Amino acid sequence: MAPTDVISWLLDTDPALRWQVERDLLDAPEEQWQATRARVATEGYGADLLSHQDPETGLWAGGAFFPAGFLEDPESRTLPGQPWTATTWSLTMLREWGMDPAPLIARDTAGKLARNAHWEFDASLPYWGGEVDVCINAMTLSNGLWLGAEVGPLVDWFVEHRMDEGGWNCEWENGSTRASFHSTLNALRALDDHERITGGNDATREVRRAGEEYLLQRNLTRRVTTGEIVGPWVDHFLYPPRHIYTALRALDRFRAVGRRDPRMEEAVTMVQDAQQADGTWLQQHVLPGAVWFEVDVGVGQPSPWLTMQALRVLRWWNEG
Structure with a gap:
């Protein structure tokens, strides 16, 4: 896809993801994204999971x-x-x-x-x-x-x-x-x-x-004792993350609480470097195990969830 198509691609997804695109990337009026958010319980992933x-x-x-x-x-x-x-x-x-x-x-x-x-x-x-x-x-x-x-x-x-x-x-x-x-x-x-x-x-x-x-x-990325990257998982972005730490997930947490710090710059660079030419981010890892149903793509495919999270993290960082 062309980079200009990314937002349209993200909007053509489940309400669980779409309302966050509206709020965090498009600055839509609150009544709009709240209306989309209200649909999580009645359709798509949310309704499906509730049924179990x-x-x-x-x-x-x-x-x-x-x-x-x-x-x-x-x-x-x-x-x-x-x-x-x-x-x-x-x-x-x-x-x-x-x-x-x-x-x-x-x-x-x-x-x-x-x-x-x-x-x-x-x-x-x-x-x-x-x-x-x-x-x-x-x-x-x-x-x-x-x-x-x-x-x-x-x-x-x-x-x-x-x-x-x-x-x-x-x-x-x-x-x-x-x-x-x-x-x-x-x-x-x-x-x-x-x-x-x-x-x-x-x-x-x-x-x-x-x-x-x-x-x-630790710059969100490195061991304090040796300065080495803490693990291969730090820049292997995945959705759903379950309990796994990544630089993207850490940055999204700091974004949510509104705290910037220059020590985050290396983690931000990891996120920037993972963006593809078409403007998306790829699923880099999928944790094995039974699920009720799939909510994202396989390894190596453009991930709507990771793309939304990365775009809002970079938007927040750059605006600061």
Whole structure:
């Protein structure tokens, strides 16, 4: 396609993506993009994913983080990746697509999950209290705030589990004392939601600042000890990202909270360099595992989701 066709191409997509194009790239009137956003629950990806929720239990695929029986099935251990169909992943997708939570609230989803969802790691732990994994707890905190669940203790968990470096690591329970790019970005995104919805508190604001500084000290891209690129995933952009860190996803988070810093420049260059001659960005990686349905393209194809995110990041950066 010609570069001039990119916006039209992006608008010819699902409402979950289209409303963000209208708001973030076209500066459409709020009533326009809000009307498009309202369609997420009734058509396309959002309506399809909603249809897979069990009306009695509130669960997707019968499980909290994994589908029911997945961990007990010997054959599942030989499969690449993991399934992305269970409750936590499904709620996260709906929330990140911008769906109004009203249909889920009307179904008493928060209450049903409090009664019926059990963490595969430890079934004695209450669903809205989270478990031990930072990324799982980050999704749970954001989803709980979105649905109006009681997640106060989970907020405190993030304050208590920040590492000395300033970030978080899902491997803390296995003895790790070093923070992780992946875990830190996911924790920050959840704490951002807490700040936006509740106003936050001194403790959460302190750990948010520390987490931001952890990433910025590393230019969003490099190890602080050696200066090497932190991993091959940092510039391998993908959608859906699930729990994976990339420079694009980190920049989109800083864009959302309105914080620029010169230490982001290398990450911005990574995004710029990945743009194709036709104005798009390619899907560079797809995480294996079962899904309810596909929401983006295969590896090597122009990705509407990544193109929208990259364009809004670069627009924000350049305007600053």
